[in-house]
Amino acid sequence: MTPPPTPVSVAAPGRDRGPVPGTTRADWQSDQEVRWCPGCGDYSILAAFQFALPDMGVRREDVVVVGGIGCAARFPYYVDSYGLHGIHGRAPAIATGIALANPDLSVFVVGGDGDLLSIGGNHLLHALRRNVDLTILLFNNRIYGLTKGQYSPTSEQGKVTKSSPRGSEDAPLHPLSVALGADATFVARTHDMDRAHMVETFRRAHAHRGAAFVEVLQNCNVFNDGAYAEITSKSAREEMVIPLRQGEPIRFGPDGSRGVVLDPDVGAVVVDVADVAEDALLVHDETRDDPGIAFALSRLAPNPDAPTPMGVFRAVERPVYGIATSPGPPPGRDALGALLHSGSTWTVG
Amino acid sequence: MTPPPTPVSVAAPGRDRGPVPGTTRADWQSDQEVRWCPGCGDYSILAAFQFALPDMGVRREDVVVVGGIGCAARFPYYVDSYGLHGIHGRAPAIATGIALANPDLSVFVVGGDGDLLSIGGNHLLHALRRNVDLTILLFNNRIYGLTKGQYSPTSEQGKVTKSSPRGSEDAPLHPLSVALGADATFVARTHDMDRAHMVETFRRAHAHRGAAFVEVLQNCNVFNDGAYAEITSKSAREEMVIPLRQGEPIRFGPDGSRGVVLDPDVGAVVVDVADVAEDALLVHDETRDDPGIAFALSRLAPNPDAPTPMGVFRAVERPVYGIATSPGPPPGRDALGALLHSGSTWTVG
Amino acid sequence: MLDDTDVTVGGSGGKPSEEVTGVVIRLAGDSGDGMQLTGNQFTAVSALAGNALSTLPDFPAEIRAPAGTLPGVSAFQVHIAGHEVTTPGDAADVLVAMNPAALRAELPKVVPGGTVVLNTDAFGERDLRKAGYDVDPRDTGDLEGFEVVEVPMTSLTVTAVKELGVKSRDAERSKNFFALGLLCWMYHRDPEGVRSWIRDRFNGKDQVLAANLTAFEVGLNFGETTELIPVTRVVPPVVREPGTYRSISGNTALSWGLIAAGQLAELPLFLGSYPITPASDILHELSRHPGMGVRTFQAEDEIAACTAAIGAAFAGDLAVTTTSGPGLALKAEAIGLAVSLELPLVVVDIQRGGPSTGLPTKTEQADLLQAMFGRHGESPVPVVAASRPSDCFDAAVEAARIALAYRTPVILLSDGYLANSAEPWRLPAVESLPDLRVGFATEPNHTAPDGTPEFWPYLRDPDTLARPWAVPGTPGLEHRIGGIEKADGSGDISYDPANHQRMTELRAAKVAGIAGTVPPVEVQGDAEDPEVLVVGWGSTWGAITDAVERVRAGGRRVAHVHLRHLNPFPPNLGEVLADAPRVLVPEMNLGQLALLLRSTFLVDARPVNKVAGQPFTAAELVVELEKILD
């Protein structure tokens, strides 16, 4: 194997730049006016992201945020780093090119449920299975926001929208199940009403080497207001959020009265702890190599009207895509001459 | 809800056509020369398909086979029914249009691992989650055949091909895991060395209402010969094929000496039956609503060098896409006049 | 501009009023202020009042950019008149500005001496700063030369509405209905029509309904009582052909044209689409009409939308796919498949500003060459364009006619301006609409050497060169088609060089042959001996028509040809061009039709280009015409 590439260029910045300077949230706020609707959940996610960045130990110049098209995908404009606002659905592929070209960068992908699961579903799938070194944030508002309110691939069946006046017939995709179906190495869920949880989730996702996938439940107050109200509102959380904590039995509810077990006849199910032996509870382990149990957890609460696991579902190590086959730097004209003259040649004169 | 559409047209064939005439394999063989390489596994799949059709109770004129591009995707030419050889990756979408336009048809999609999981992965995902009434056969030879041997999205990591001289770095997708990640309602696996199993699997897939997905392990003897030799050869099968039988504990091997259990610390695992209580074995149930356990089974043997489940992983009922929102027939000019004059109008003169 | 001011003829609420032949009104506010709704409703009541009219919605790409800022300004312009109008007007006679940003962005579009109605409640210091004003423009010379009417719309509305127990935030939202009331009073619109529309529209949302109705009444009453507006204006109804009329936008007309085509062809209509501005409204409209035999399929992307439509066409539906430029680019390969399969397919492109994401909510005509050539290989596709909102109906029927009769994809071009602007439309008699029925094949059409009857999917109709359309479900016609080159006639895969040459030529000849069923172009204006011929296509129709008339009124000889068919061209176009000493081609692109005319006819067609996301004004074209005539 050839050595990993150094990001070579005639004018590449030197790589030995000393310790990473400390930053604050303000350092990550760009000068561009934020143009989401007042009250949009995207604001709080942006804030959490900008709060999380100083903790990630990265330089501003080494961060690249890539978006496709959609309200969520406007994200890159608002982060004071390098950014690319691409075309609808293609952000994971664009980001793959960036990450391969320069593995020293921290590359984030931000997109909506339409961007990353409808037109861009395949790129997402392949970025995840390849384990490209990306942090992918899917803002799931279960609607097409920017195009003014059609149902999305995560909308619930029967949803009445501009394009489904009689109710949508499509069964929704569940982002985490799709990601685990692609054997994604880091899979997590958080939501726009809990800044601390977002900050911690973003930090961990970034720290993961390889493709990290985070579903962020997001409220679109204009076209799908209250989609997650039954879960994410402060008052509902105790009953409705199942926190996933590494190494701990999965429990939630008042006094941890409820929990999750793996029933070989059914799958992962929520139970009253009182009804089962306490040690029957599933112990959460992000690091299981087999994604089967993480997948089972992803099937809890297919709609946001039942207790919903929040946190890191899976975090396993696999080789990061592109490292093993990294090319060397371009060796220059002499090597080119050698290539041209390699193999069968003949000389005249 | 309006009633389901009748396939209306000025010259539509009458729908009351009496009992379905019996057919034999020969009735399903088209006059087109079959142009696969001698020895290709596609031949035996074609034969099994043509053997299965007479059992499906369908008329020749009601069958439509749709392919994308690839060796596998040439399939439509060889079946004497209606057929469409489309463009690379788009067969599931083309077929969706056909199935929606005429729900009386039996629409099959045939494609390779490149066609249906690389360029066409997203269309596959969405056809499955919508539960379009299709029977989708993915011939997985873990290689790009028609373009002469590049690695495919199901090729094993490290595979040396024309486009990966140093070994492919991509982790493979597992077709059944992807399908279950999309909550597919019918998911099965069979292989090109076992005609009886193929025939039965195709028959069941066709009988399923909604999207049926079948992975057919297929040998490409030119570019990836022996990919499944460790599993599918007659001599290996007893040790390496895990037959899935509805309602029965999952066992295989000489005298059923091995079996599968669901281990909450790991996932689905193969055990020596002697080492566990017999009733600890996982009882196979295709009809579990939650895809979690079927998914766990799909993770057994991620590479074809370990015991591999064969048969129907999942078969559940969900509304067939497009039926509830079927339009009526076009009502004609008078209704058009009424539409034009509906709402606010004014009259001059 | 005020088209023409007539004598003072009477009064509204005791105020004097004058008759004008036409007026251009521009409403501007925040994206959240409901300017589009207000504008559309004012248009609707004006239509009912029998005025001629033309509208221009002009909104930003964000759902709601930050309140009070320039990027958030959403505007709506309407031209109402007592004579036929073809454009929304060069400039506004009246601007209603709901905040300083709206004033700042829109004032340049007001005629000198025009009226500017301001919502003074929104002129606080923060509001001014957000709009980039250092000083209140009312205190500078900025508004000099305009008639400024200052109205505290927000507070008047809130005061009245709060009495209903509505929260003041919600009450504030009704202020656009105040503006609507005021406008209705200023132009003598019948308030009853608006009232019943409000009742309908907000049916079930009692608080909102009551608030909006109240705001509307307060606006009306304010007009009656204020001294600020001394004179009201009457725009008389236009003299029109007898018939039943409705106000229609381009996208609705296009949707209805597709629905009509389904009835005329007696085929179910299948729409495969993926939402995209400014085409989404066609998906929305069509999804409301299952009773008309319409199925809409919201696909996972544009490629799936188009290929699903191809599948539906194979199965016997009238198949349609709708999109805008980026989506048309994505469908390129699939359209090529439809060319090769020779199946009917209508591909609708509502053009918007490009390249790439460009200006998604703005208009442009820069996809013509993509429509012509945006596929690999020799892949000819007929191209048809609509020229005004109501014409979208006819253009859709024509596109479907060609697609069905010739078994070919057809690209139908509209644009963001046509899509959203509206005009009165005289409803066609349904009996007068063409018969689009084409029979499906039902029998074998060929005999094998051994005498058995066979079905050959590529045996062509000798007139149209169309191949037979045999749909799955038809016994005895089982056959296979695909994108690989096929043998002329039998349709079997063929790599034979001579066959490929023949099939390539046949596909081209089939499309070229459509010209035989295309009516010759009609020359408007001075058909004989023009000094200059203006050739246009698409939504420039209005501005060109108006400009040509103005220049002709000045005594010059100008001809105008407007193309519905861009591929193939109408049969007599070459002659018409050859007869003109100069040819001018105004387009909202860098000269795409001009390029086609130049290469096809070797005439020196000179482009006049505007690529600004905005339609031409007639005034701009008058300048260009005068330049070339100098």
Add this chain to the structure above:
Amino acid sequence: MLDDTDVTVGGSGGKPSEEVTGVVIRLAGDSGDGMQLTGNQFTAVSALAGNALSTLPDFPAEIRAPAGTLPGVSAFQVHIAGHEVTTPGDAADVLVAMNPAALRAELPKVVPGGTVVLNTDAFGERDLRKAGYDVDPRDTGDLEGFEVVEVPMTSLTVTAVKELGVKSRDAERSKNFFALGLLCWMYHRDPEGVRSWIRDRFNGKDQVLAANLTAFEVGLNFGETTELIPVTRVVPPVVREPGTYRSISGNTALSWGLIAAGQLAELPLFLGSYPITPASDILHELSRHPGMGVRTFQAEDEIAACTAAIGAAFAGDLAVTTTSGPGLALKAEAIGLAVSLELPLVVVDIQRGGPSTGLPTKTEQADLLQAMFGRHGESPVPVVAASRPSDCFDAAVEAARIALAYRTPVILLSDGYLANSAEPWRLPAVESLPDLRVGFATEPNHTAPDGTPEFWPYLRDPDTLARPWAVPGTPGLEHRIGGIEKADGSGDISYDPANHQRMTELRAAKVAGIAGTVPPVEVQGDAEDPEVLVVGWGSTWGAITDAVERVRAGGRRVAHVHLRHLNPFPPNLGEVLADAPRVLVPEMNLGQLALLLRSTFLVDARPVNKVAGQPFTAAELVVELEKILD
């Protein structure tokens, strides 16, 4: 044809031999028979022998259609000569047919009086039937007028090889090496070269190696001993400029051109690609050169391939994406993004027969207009074409030069014929290759009103109009770019109409300005006072050059211009066209360059079209030239 037959000058193995200035050999057999391998190896030894040469591989779309059938025939034609040649030859002097299907398919391509070498072992009754022969063609008049040489190649091979203990099925597979041996003997090729190549190529596969070597020797010996071939032929070496030469195919030359560009620009090369015939070999070749700073990314589809390349370009690589027509269609939207982002990107299209899947293994030039116009909006892209296999190297370097210097996507057109055919190439001195280095931005380039230095990503170089290339990782230049219209200079999102007009014009002007760095076209043939000017582009170069020379040899005045740059055109092209009384444009499409020339220069450029999946022969063009000159 035999270019020219010279005196008998000597012998091979005691046989008399004659010198010929050139010969065209065609090898044909089943897809599985290894005809391409055999042809390429014969080409290689002929190159080493110092001949001029040109090849034409011609294979079916299936991997292996059923053995013995017409669709399964795979052919390879090579023209070797003692003088420069530019085409693989109008027709074959010698056909080696490994089975009846090959004979049937290829006999029409043999000159009258030509030699036909048959593998008689393959002429059993079943073989004949599979090829569609009712009667053995050797027993009919079919072969009259040809010199037929019947050789039982299979049995001779099997007998010899079986002695090595090889199974007869495997032994049979070596028969192409028998044919190679026989050909080497017939044309006095140095067997040692072939032997060492066989040893290399089959290194590690002992049985196969031994079998193939043996078969080769048997073929050689058969020539020596047989009475069937009384005369051997000597093709003398061509007189060539001094230098080091190698035989190279278009796709290899193109790959190496890209590798060269990486060195010349001192940038890593990033290839994003998805396999597709006939472009895949570039992916294969580039994937073998990580040591040259090349990374290949086999993407999930063409859109991902192109957008990943765009990402890599943003990050500072020399980014490339390779495909054929269907893939170019899919990349349309992404290329539009690159236009808007103004990032360097080389898009390679190896054209094949279309539309749709078309004739995937055959050649065509029908993607030119797609390259020009296949995107929505005004989306100008420079287009460059290669004209012969070795020229693919230079064309790739030129495409990279333009992409880098102007920060723009560039489309590089080659085709299936160039891709697979080979010719000798005089290796350039690496010092003579251009410097493609362009600096990355390292410093702010603008000052904010308050005096702070800023980086403006759309501040242009006044000469090239290129914007600065600031790559992530560079401190202080953090910025955001995207596909929405951006403000001239700052690059912030802008919906301002005047700005959109300006940016649209700037993007067009940037591409138009490239003409300033493009050398003027050189006129070949009769530059002064030609009777006709032939304008070509791409792989027609060889056939046009040959045809023009033939017609000139007949005393007519013909000029030839061959375009490397299709957008923008070279600066003097208009003049050259204006000077010609007639302009003829031969293309393997229905007249795409002709359309561009007509619209750009208003000249009556007349198309000569061939869309048969096969290159023009010089003879065909001679006919066309004579027609126009009559």
